Amino acid sequence: MARTAAWQRKEGKSKSGGLNKKGVASYRAANPGSKLKTAVTTKPSKLKAGSKDAKRRTSFVRVWLVWEKDKNQATIQVMIDYLNHLESGIVNESRNSNL
Secondary structure: OOOOOHHHOHHHEOOOOOEOHHHHHHHHHHOOOOOOOOOOOOOHHHOOOOOHHHHHHHHHHHHHHHHHHHHHHHHHHHHHHHHHHHHHHHHHHHHHHHO
16 A cells, blocks of 8 residues: 655644644645745744745735635625624514514
């Protein structure tokens, strides 16, 4: 029975999420030409401004913030739709009780 690649198993993943070095190496082997890199885990205060790692970290944070904003807006919209649904149900019940 063939084993799946390390990046798909627990041993290729880090405890905090994402892939560890073994997982990235496994992914690159399975996907030639991939430019996948491990996460920048260095604290921002320890990174030299303008360095490659600092730029990668900044880029990731920007993408993540947009994703979080979109996710939160979608959640808020679902809540608004639900409240509107409840209000329309309450309005319909009050109209029916007046009859």
